[in-house]
Amino acid sequence: MSRAVVWAEKAGIPAVGVVCKGFVPSALMIARAEGLPGMRFVEYLPPNIATESYEAIYEKSKPLLDDIVRTLTAPAPAATPSAIRAGAEVGKTVVTGSLEQVNDFFRKSQWTDGLPIVPPTREAVAEMLKFTERRPDEVVAVLPPENSEATVLSVAANGVMAGCRPEYLPVLIAAVEAIGDARFGLQHAGSTAGWTPFIILNGPIIKELAFNSGQGVLRPQRQANITVARFLRLAMMNLAGYRLGSSDMATFGLNYIPVLAEAEDESPYEPLSVDRGFERGTSVITILSALSMSYQFPSTGKTAQDQLRVIAREAKRELGSFVRIMTIFGPEVSPVLCLSPLVANILAEAGYTKDDIRRYIFDHARITACEFDENLALLWPGYTIRQAVEQGKLAPSFCATHDPARLLPLLHEPRQLLVVVSGSSAKNRNFIINQAGDQGLAVSREIRLPAKWGELLMNKGSR
C-alpha cells in the first residue's frame, strides 16, 4: 500500500493510504525507504477489516472520508525520522564495554534475536573478511523493506554476531545475494503470515565447512547449520530492517530453521543445485520461505508405490490449504519435499526419477473442487475456482467440468515441487515445507570462493 502511495506521489499526484491501525509504523517505514518520509495516510480503526461486513466497513468509512478529504487538501505531513539508525553508521564503533554491556546495548537497540551475540569487533570482522576477495564497502544487495545497502562489511558484522566462523563468509554473502534477488520477494517477509526463510545447501562447501547433512540435520547443534540460519535472521533485522511491531507484522512468526544440507553422497539423485541449473560440484545456496514444516512422517510399505502413496497423502494434508497461496501468490511456487536417503534409494531402485516423484505427487495429492473452493473463500467470501480461472490465476483445466467432486492438483505444474534428500540414512521419514509463493520464492546462488580458499581453510584448521 505504501509503495502505491509513494509511486503515485512520484507521478505528481497527491495520494493517501488507508492504513489499518497497528500497521502505521510499518507503512511509514516503507514509505520512508521508498523516498517519501512524510506519507499522507488515514487510519482504519480496529477490529481487523478482514473480519468485518460491508455494512460495518461502510459505517466506518463515513468519518474516514472526512479524514481523506482533509488529508488530500493539506500539505504532506512532516517527515518521520527513523529512531533505529541514529548514530549507527556502517563501520562505526557503536559501543565499548564488557560482553554484557555490548549485549545489553545491542539488545536495547533491537539488533539481536534475543540471544547473546558475539561482539562484532573490528578485529573479529577483519578476520572474517579474509575469506573474501570483495572489498568491505562493496554492496552485496539492496534489501527491502528499508532498501538499505548490505555491504560485505555489514554482512561480516552480522555473521560474527551470529557466531559464524570466519570461513562461513562466502556462504553468508551468497545468502544475502539470494534474498536480495527481486524474485525472492523479501519485501513480503514481514507479512502477518509470519514465514521464515528455509535454507538448502549443496556442493563441496557442505564438507568443507562441516555442515551436517545426516541424522538430526535440523537440530540446533552443528555450528555451521545453526549459525548460518541465525545470521540470516539477524541480516533480515539489521540489513533489511525487519523488526517486530514496526516492519515485521508476523501474527505468530517462526523461529529460524537450521540449514538443510543435502546428503549428496547418500542420495541416488542429482542434488537440488543441478535441478536448479548449476553444474554438479558447484556450491550453491537455495533460500525459500517456509510457512510451515510438516511432521517428519514415516513412509511405509513393501514397494516404492506404497511409499509414494503415503508421501502423496501427506503432501495432500500439508499442502491442502496451499491452494490459497498458489492462487493469489503464484503462479510460481516452490514447496519442498525432503526424503531421507533410505526412502530416496527405495524409490530410485524401483526406477523412479525425481520427475516421476514430482509427477506422482502432482497426480495423487489432490483435493476436491469443493474443498478447493472452500479454501479460496477464506481469501474473499464467495471467491471461487471459476473466478480464479477467469482472472488467469489458475489454468482453464481447473474448470474442465463443473463436478464439485473432481480432483484438483495442489501445484500448477509438477516441476514446482523441489525434491531434496537429507537426514538419517537409517530411517524412512520425510517432511514437506509449505512455501508462500512469490513471498519468498526459491532463489539459488552460487557460493563464490576466494582463489586461495583451500589455503585459507588449511590455515584456519577447518580441513
Added chain:
Amino acid sequence: MPSMQPYEALSPLAKPLTRTIAPASALAGLEGKKIGFMWTIYTNGDLLADALMDLLGKRFANVESVKLPAGKGQRWGEYPDRSIEDVIKESAVDAVVVTVGG
C-alpha cells in the same frame, strides 16, 4: 558470566539509500476532480474502496471516482507495481486513494 575484556563493537546496520521525492501539492478542494481508487491486496480492501467511492459520490455530485489497477497489467487487488506512475498519468486522475485489506 562476567567479562572484564573491553569490546569495541561495530554497527551491524546497513546503509539506507538516500533518495527523497518531493510530495505532490495538495488539492485546493475535491469539487470537479477525478479521484482514483486502488485496492492493493488482502481481504476486504475492495469493500473499503467501494464504500469510500459511494460516499464520495454522495458528498460531491461533481466528483468522478474510478477504480485503478495498481500497475500496468495488474488486476484490481494485486500488489502495487512501479508502473503505477504510468497508470496514473494515463488515467488523468487528480488524486489517489489506496486501500488495503487485512
